[in-house]
Amino acid sequence: MPYKSQFIIIEDNLIDQFVTKKLLKKGLDINPVYIANNGKEGMNWILKNQNLNPLIILLDIQMPIMNGFEFLEEFDRLPKDVKEKIEIFVLSSTLDSEEIRKVKENKYVTDFWNKPFKLETLRNTFLQI
Amino acid sequence: MSKLQALKNFRFPNVFILILVVFISCALLICINFFTIKILSANRAYVNGESHYSKGQKDASRHLITYLFTKNPAQWKLYLEELKVPQGDGIARVTLLKAGDNKIARKGFLTGRNNENDLDDIIWLFENFKNVSFLSKAINEWGQGDQLIFELFVIGQQINAKIKHNILTTEDQKKYLKKISSISDRLTINERNFSNTLGEGTRKIKDLLIITNIFFILVIVCSVCLYYSIMVKRLLVSKKETEVKNENLVIVNRELDRFVYSASHDLRSPITSLKGLIEITALEDDVQQVRNYLQMMHQSLARQDQFISDIIDYSKNKRKQIIMEPVSLKELCNEAILQLMHIENANKIKFTQELLVDNIESDGLRLKVIINNLLSNAIKYADCNKPEMFITIKTYFSEGLNKLEVTDNGIGIHDDYKSKIFDMYFGTNKNKGSGLGLYIVKEAVENIKGDISVFSENNVGSKFIVTIPNSYAV
Numbered sequence: 389m390p391y392k393s394q395f396i397i398i399e400d401n402l403i404d405q406f407v408t409k410k411l412l413k414k415g416l417d418i419n420p421v422y423i424a425n426n427g428k429e430g431m432n433w434i435l436k437n438q439n440l441n442p443l444i445i446l447l448d449i450q451m452p453i454m455n456g457f458e459f460l461e462e463f464d465r466l467p468k469d470v471k472e473k474i475e476i477f478v479l480s481s482t483l484d485s486e487e488i489r490k491v492k493e494n495k496y497v498t499d500f501w502n503k504p505f506k507l508e509t510l511r512n513t514f515l516q517i
Numbered sequence: 518m519s520k521l522q523a524l525k526n527f528r529f530p531n532v533f534i535l536i537l538v539v540f541i542s543c544a545l546l547i548c549i550n551f552f553t554i555k556i557l558s559a560n561r562a563y564v565n566g567e568s569h570y571s572k573g574q575k576d577a578s579r580h581l582i583t584y585l586f587t588k589n590p591a592q593w594k595l596y597l598e599e600l601k602v603p604q605g606d607g608i609a610r611v612t613l614l615k616a617g618d619n620k621i622a623r624k625g626f627l628t629g630r631n632n633e634n635d636l637d638d639i640i641w642l643f644e645n646f647k648n649v650s651f652l653s654k655a656i657n658e659w660g661q662g663d664q665l666i667f668e669l670f671v672i673g674q675q676i677n678a679k680i681k682h683n684i685l686t687t688e689d690q691k692k693y694l695k696k697i698s699s700i701s702d703r704l705t706i707n708e709r710n711f712s713n714t715l716g717e718g719t720r721k722i723k724d725l726l727i728i729t730n731i732f733f734i735l736v737i738v739c740s741v742c743l744y745y746s747i748m749v750k751r752l753l754v755s756k757k758e759t760e761v762k763n764e765n766l767v768i769v770n771r772e773l774d775r776f777v778y779s780a781s782h783d784l785r786s787p788i789t790s791l792k793g794l795i796e797i798t799a800l801e802d803d804v805q806q807v808r809n810y811l812q813m814m815h816q817s818l819a820r821q822d823q824f825i826s827d828i829i830d831y832s833k834n835k836r837k838q839i840i841m842e843p844v845s846l847k848e849l850c851n852e853a854i855l856q857l858m859h860i861e862n863a864n865k866i867k868f869t870q871e872l873l874v875d876n877i878e879s880d881g882l883r884l885k886v887i888i889n890n891l892l893s894n895a896i897k898y899a900d901c902n903k904p905e906m907f908i909t910i911k912t913y914f915s916e917g918l919n920k921l922e923v924t925d926n927g928i929g930i931h932d933d934y935k936s937k938i939f940d941m942y943f944g945t946n947k948n949k950g951s952g953l954g955l956y957i958v959k960e961a962v963e964n965i966k967g968d969i970s971v972f973s974e975n976n977v978g979s980k981f982i983v984t985i986p987n988s989y990a991v
Contacts, residue, residue: 401786402948403813407793414800425946450782452945452952481789482782503786504793507800 393442396422398430398459399479400451407504408446408479415507416514427454431462434470442473444514447497449480449487456480460494471496477513479503535744539737546733553726559642560719562635563655564712566606569630571708573602574666578701581673585693588680596673600666605629607663610656613643651718655711662707665700672696772941779942780828783951787821820948827953830886834961839880846884846912846921847875853889860896867907874912874919879985883961888921890954891981895925897949900976919985926978935971 395418399405405423412418424430430445431454437443449456456478463471478491481503491500501509580596583589605628612622618640626636646652676693679685791814798810847870854868895908903926911922930938937943939959944952962969966986973979 400947401790403790403817404786404793406813407790407797410797410800411793414797450786450947452943452947481786483785484778484782503789504796507796 393444393475394420394422395444395446396424396430396433397446398424398427398451398456399446399448400426401448404448404503411505411507411510415510418514426451427456427459427462430454430459434463434466434474438470442475445474445476447476447478449478449482449491457490460496463496477501479505532744532747535740535747539740539744542733542736542740546730546737549726549729549733553722555638556642556646556722557719559635559638560715560722562631562639563642563715565635566626566629566631566639567708567711567715570603570606570662571704573599573630574662574669574704574708575701577603577669577673578697581669581676582694582697584680585676585685585690585697588685593677600670600673602629603662603666604670606631606659607666610659610663613640614647614656617644651714651721655714655718658707658711658714662704662711665704665707669697669700669704672700775941779952783824783947784821787817787824790817824951824953827951827957830890831953831957831960833882834886834957834964837882839883839964841878842881843876844879844881844884845876846888847872849881849885849888850892850910853885853892856889857893857896860893862899862901862906863896865901865906866896866899867905869907869909871909871911871913874914877919877985877987879919880965883965884985886961887958887983888923890958891923891983894950894954895923895927895979898927898979899925900928900978917987919987921983921985922980924978924980929975929977929979930971930973931975935973938971939969 395412397405397408399408405425409421409423412421422433424433427447430447434443447456447459454462460476463474463476474496475498476496478497478500479502480487480491480500482488488500491497499513577596577599580592580599584592584596605625607625609622609625609629612619612625616622622640623636626639627633631639642652643656647656672693676685676689679689794810794814794817798807801807801810850870850872857863892908892910899906899908905926907926909922909924911920911924913920913922931945934943934945939955941956942952943956944950959969962983968984970982971979972982
């Protein structure tokens with residue numbers, strides 16, 4: 389099933405990158421899925437690929453160099469028309485309720501999922517988009 | 518720490534000395550006051566006794582003169598009665614000088630109309646102070662007085678004899694009257710001198726007493742003040758120590774919080790990766806792919822295993838006492854390389870060892886942690902794009918210190934990160950490490966009072982130099 393949106397995974401853990409990518413492919417037949425190893429790479433990718441199709445970001449929190457929160461701060465500075473086309477889902481293995489609250493309160497974050505996310509969640513969410 | 522201990526040991530006897538000074542001063546003050554009061558009271562008794570003595574003598578003289586002119590036997594009796602007073606004192610003086618405290622002396626003083634309750638003080642003062650200037654002078658005057666009393670007694674006997682035999686002439690009367698007055702005059706001088714000498718002594722003693730009282734009270738006040746100032750100082754010091762300890766505790770707590778937070782995340786993330794892998798494995802039909810996934814699962818578990826062993830190293834490093842022991846650097850390096858060969862690409866790297874220093878005295882555990890982590894970093898961050906990857910381990914003696922050098926031609930460290938590499942949980946690629954390794958290395962180096970420095974160029978390679986003090990005394 390083809391999607392209008394592009395997908396990018398911002399995640400430092402190689403195995404998690406692989407797993408998420410595989411799930412998107414297998415479960416939703418999404419291809420290509422872009423990958424960034426940390427917030428900074430993710431931001432660079434967005435800046436390079438502005439004015440493209442709508443984009444869905446799967447964002448990790450704990451990453452070296454630029455973590456999820458720092459990425460969200462940077463994201464805030466992007467032009468409005470770019471932000472409008474982007475939807476962010478945060479994916480993390482954190483159990484810290486304070487951190488989860490902070491993520492959920494962020495206006496750019498559509499939802500927070502605990503790792504590893506279930507195929508079911510993926511289907512329920514993205515099939516409606 | 519040892520300095521502080523010495524300071525404490527030094528301070529304790531100080532305080533005890535002060536307390537001892539206060540105690541001794543108080544005891545001395547009490548003793549001195551007790552004896553001074555006793556002396557003053559005895560002096561008063563002496564002056565009192567002197568007044569009875571001189572009254573007795575005066576009355577005796579008066580009765581004798583009356584007897585001389587009236588020949589009334591009653592006057593003779595009264596004369597004898599009154600004369601007993603100075604005579605009693607005289608007997609007491611003589612026996613005291615000869616034999617010390619005795620019944621005759623006490624009886625003599627009682628005859629001298631001294632109060633019975635004063636006797637102890639009078640005799641005590643006489644016995645202990647008879648050679649002290651003021652009392653010996655007074656006793657001397659007293660002796661002279663007694664001599665004159667004896668003369669008066671002799672004159673009395675002569676008068677009495679003459680009256681009894683009726684041979685007293687007017688001439689005699691005049692002569693005796695003159696003698697009696699002269700004796701009386703001389704006695705008055707002696708008696709006055711006696712009182713004055715005692716009075717002077719009393720005043721001197723009073724002055725001395727005031728001075729000693731002031732002196733001891735000053736000593737006590739100063740000691741107490743000093744004691745309190747020392748206590749207050751010590752309280753301040755211990756308060757400061759507590760504050761420092763509290764601050765350290767706050768830091769440790771914060772560190773612990775961060776540690777727990779990061780540790781829980783880092784312990785959990787391999788598990789979530791594993792769960793994800795299991796999920797995609799369940800969707801996979803291709804056996805070859807499943808094998809791939811299994812390989813990844815293995816990697817994930819290895820990562821968790823590594824993290825746990827890092828935490829154990831961290832805790833050992835923190836808690837275990839430094840133990841100086843003979844250590845072989847060669848053995849440590851060989852063990853480390855052998856243990857690390859399982860890391861990807863490790864077998865493609867050329868290891869070179871130039872160990873000029875082997876056996877040293879140091880803490881084996883810390884050195885093992887340092888060498889293991891530095892080598893594992895060198896292997897993990899090797900640059901696979903280079904045709905020949907190498908790691909060189911050197912030990913040598915330089916400037917009085919042992920040095921350990923690990924050099925590689927790996928990916929190097931970006932300039933932006935150089936200042937952060939020793940921070941807890943800092944890592945540029947969490948797929949390769951926990952971010953604890955170099956933090957633990959730094960702590961281990963600090964534990965053995967050594968030093969670590971880094972020379973690195975991005976994409977060229979890194980060199981870590983550890984300085985190991987030759988003999989580090991705890």
